[in-house]
Amino acid sequence: MKNQLIFLFSFLFFFAQAQLQENTWYKVSKITDGDTFYVMTKNSEKFKIRLIGIDAPESYNVGKKFRKEYFGKEAKVFATNLLKNKKVKLTFDVQKTDRYGRILAYAYLENGVFLNQYLVENGFAVVATFPPNVKFVEVFTKAEKSARNKKLGLWK
Template sequence: MRRLAFGLVVVLVVAAGCSGFTGSPSGSAGTAVDDQSAVGVPESAVTVSVTAVVDGDTIQVAYENGTGDTVRLVGVDTPEVHTENDPAEFEGVPETDAGASCLRGAGTNSSSLAKQQLLGETVGLAFDPNLNRRGYYDRLLAYVVVDETLFNYRLVETGRARVYDSKFTRAERFYAAEDAARSDRRGLWRCTNPDAVTHTAIADGGTITESPSGVEIATIHADAAGNDNENLNDEYVTLTNTGNATLALSGWTVSDAAGHQYTFANSTLDPNASVTLYTGSGTDTDTERYWGRNGAVWNNDGDTVIVRDASGETVLRQSY
């Protein structure tokens, strides 16, 4: 049985329906987030291209010879987005409709991260010596290594997944990361109290506000690879609708602390859907919008993302 270690430190926002999942969660003082040195990144056995993201813990890949495979990430279990969640599987989450609804929003956030970081990318797959190469439904069981980081561990460390009990070699370190995420109530672990609304400073001194609309900032990717001004579409912010109703985003704005502002036009956001705002230029779609700027917007050393509705009321404000 899984050990029952549960510390509760309120450091993030939880709104009704658990709005406010963030893509850049911060731990409490002294807690490292994204500390890849704690787990040890395995050496990749094969290189593949990610062709589809099924959900946060399952992807589809293509090998160099053109054949494909489905990969189930070792050691992690993210909340479901295509079926109902069972809160009993997530320690401390109440077995209520509110708990299940909150987990659905957390699952959307996990899938959003996988799409942002893995979809279309070339990644490495590594295998665990304690596990068979294949699991249920003949899916390949693997660690996913991207940009010299272990994506499986990142899911757990940032509160986007629970540890999936098995005999994988890194289990102890994964459980330690899960305990820290749950103690800090990062990501899905805010669902332990899905009806609570708490205003509080996050570790870096910034603040997050709850959004009654159900819109939340899923990802802030401020530091583009290389020169930010020459790679504008690697600088982006992703918004996710965790509510139960479709939102009309026309007239809504996204701005930074300096007052640079983007206004959405002819845009709606369905429940569990996301839209990514890229700083550079491109063709707008339902899921991708382009600011069309000639220079970077988001400061790498800290900034504030402000989302306002069509009436000008502030819906979200998040510092990083």
Template sequence: MAQDLGAAREGTPPPDFDFSGRVVRVSDGDTVSVLDRNKQQHKVRLYGIDTPERDQPHGQASRAALDELVGSRQVGVVVVETDDYGRTVGTVYAGDDNVNLAMVAAGHAWWYRYYAPHERHLQAAERAARERRLGLWADSDPVPPWDWRRGRR
């Protein structure tokens, strides 16, 4: 299941990273742990995307896709904020490739428009993945994770 990261390039080099390191854990389709050169571990939530929960249809496939993209690899992180759970929220790069964008483009994630309404590249990637029925879009009516979580409370 080799991932084509061509869709994850916007023609410009990635920005300067706030930190970089090796991915030591992929928790799910939108969260990784990165060990920096000072041996500090950062839990990073990928900005602007949301993936199916682990027990939701396509949840395991989304996690596997992210693991294939970044598992045990060196990555750079551009921090957007720290969330209410203490996680770093940011954009992850593997080389020149925007991993957040790659997950949406391959149909493994939704554009999380509520938290990233101005990220039009994510919107365009989601639209293209839907049209091509990639990943979770192969299902006739996939349930967004925010609706899945609401229904389980």
């Protein structure tokens, strides 16, 4: 059974990566919360994207593990205003998926804004890096410090 699960996760990992290319523009199809959204390929395939290195407050209750958090609704609205009907370019780090099957990515808006950093520097997310995906930890740490000092977003 364990070997079958390993095979299944390996297959899903490679299948998902084969469908999403780095530095390619994808249309955002749905925003789940402040750090998670869906993109759609040209073939109308949808993939759930989780932004690497940051954590936005939960905007709704999900089972027993994830509970709605302070400033969660505001973080989702902020992300929605940035992403709705837009395209994003994705880049990846070492680990490509998380234990929930989401694609882990850094995202860039069409105007060049680095989305992960922008959410943190405006106080709608905090730094949350998990090795081996630590490429931008210094960037995110500096952005969070700035948001705290300026009392932006959840730091008000």
